[in-house]
Amino acid sequence: MKSYLKLMCGVFAMLFVFSGCNPSAPAENVSEPSPVTPVQVTTVRDSSLSEFIAFSAVSAYLEKSYVKANINGYIQNAQAIVGKQVGSHQLLFSLITKEAKSIGNSVNKLDAGFKFSGISDIRADQAGTIILVNHQKGDYVQDGEALAVISNRNSLVFLLDLPYEYNQLINQNRSLEVLLPDGSKMTGTVSGTMPSVDSLAQTQRYVLKVTASKDIPEGLIAKVKLTKVNHAQAQVLPKSAVLSNETEDEFWVMKLINDSTAVKINVKKGIENEHTIEVLEPKFSKTDRIITAGNYGIADTAKVKIQK
Secondary structure, eight states: OHHHHHHHHHHHHHHHHHHHTOTTSOOSSOOOOOOOEEEEEEOOEEEEEEEEEEEEEEEEEOOEEEEEOSSSEEEEEEOOOTTOEEOTTOEEEEEEEHHHHHHTTHHHHHOTTOOOOOEEEEEOSSOEEEEEEOOOTTOEEOTTOEEEEEEEGGGEEEEEEEEGGGHHHHHHOSEEEEEOTTSOEEEEEEEEEEEEEOTTTOEEEEEEEEOOSSOOOTTOEEEEEEEEEEEEEEEEEEGGGOEEOTTSOOEEEEEESSSSEEEEEEEEEEEEOSSEEEEEESOOOTTOOEEEESOTTOOSSEEEEEOO
């Protein structure tokens, strides 16, 4: 019996040894290869970058000329039409006195040498656009009565109501860009300032003189940009290169330390525009490679592959 038990123990020991030497058993402690992310890279460059504040400005014609009657009489001829462009000294109205209208050419028939018509021509004092016509042909008017109003096309300005907290910016922006709703641009200069502030809005009115190559209607709302900050030599990167957390209080870039490894570098962001962001700190070398595509969501010290 004892010999039988010894035999069985020997058999089980041999089976255990052979099972441990089975080559088909799975290997242990074998690490999987790290994933490789395809990326695109760029380098920093120097560029001029500015930060703007936009405000609304309204077009206006400061000078208006009143066409007035110089005699008492009837309007015999009227060529003034609202919206019509007129030149300086262009004929607008012809007036005839009540006496001349009553007697006609009777005086001239009695004495051919006596030239009497009783007609007075009224002309425009300056070039511009007729914005108001008060009388038409056949109306009786008195001396000094307004017949029409002409806006002087050379008196076009834009009125900018600027919050008083930004009044120091005007000294830095004597020349301003005026953007019209149709996309066209004009250059304006500050020609005057109103000596009062709106008590409710706390805004001060500035007059921007512009030179228009086309007719601008009065009351048109345009955008005026004031330069707040201007950095002539800014270190910039594409917007896609700079990442941030959900609260946007931490920013970083992924920089390549070799051809296959990218590390996280925290940065301090400066001015940005539609396409680029200024990096204030740290200062990168012109040869440093920064990831612009494929950088979202990858960890620090990530394995990457540069795509052309």
